[in-house]
Amino acid sequence: MPRSKTFIKSIKVDEAQRAHCCQHIPSHRILRGEKRLKLKVGRTYEHFCPVCALKIIEADIQRLQNIKEQLLQQS
Numbered sequence: 001m002p003r004s005k006t007f008i009k010s011i012k013v014d015e016a017q018r019a020h021c022c023q024h025i026p027s028h029r030i031l032r033g034e035k036r037l038k039l040k041v042g043r044t045y046e047h048f049c050p051v052c053a054l055k056i057i058e059a060d061i062q063r064l065q066n067i068k069e070q071l072l073q074q075s
């Protein structure tokens, strides 16, 4: 059995080491110790507050559903 593969290796949840702004909507503040979504972009990382992260994840679930349907469709 090959090792299970994933298409979503670039995200994980961590805790902010210091307070900073959400990188999706800058007026959203992420406080020290709060959970945030960490996205790897090339060699750097972007961080999103839970509100934005959940919205983006919902949209991504729709996208994955759509991709799944495309793959299941008979040509």
Ligand SMILES: [Zn+2]
Binding pocket: 022, 023, 024, 025, 028, 048, 049, 050, 051, 052, 053
């Ligand atoms: Zn945000």
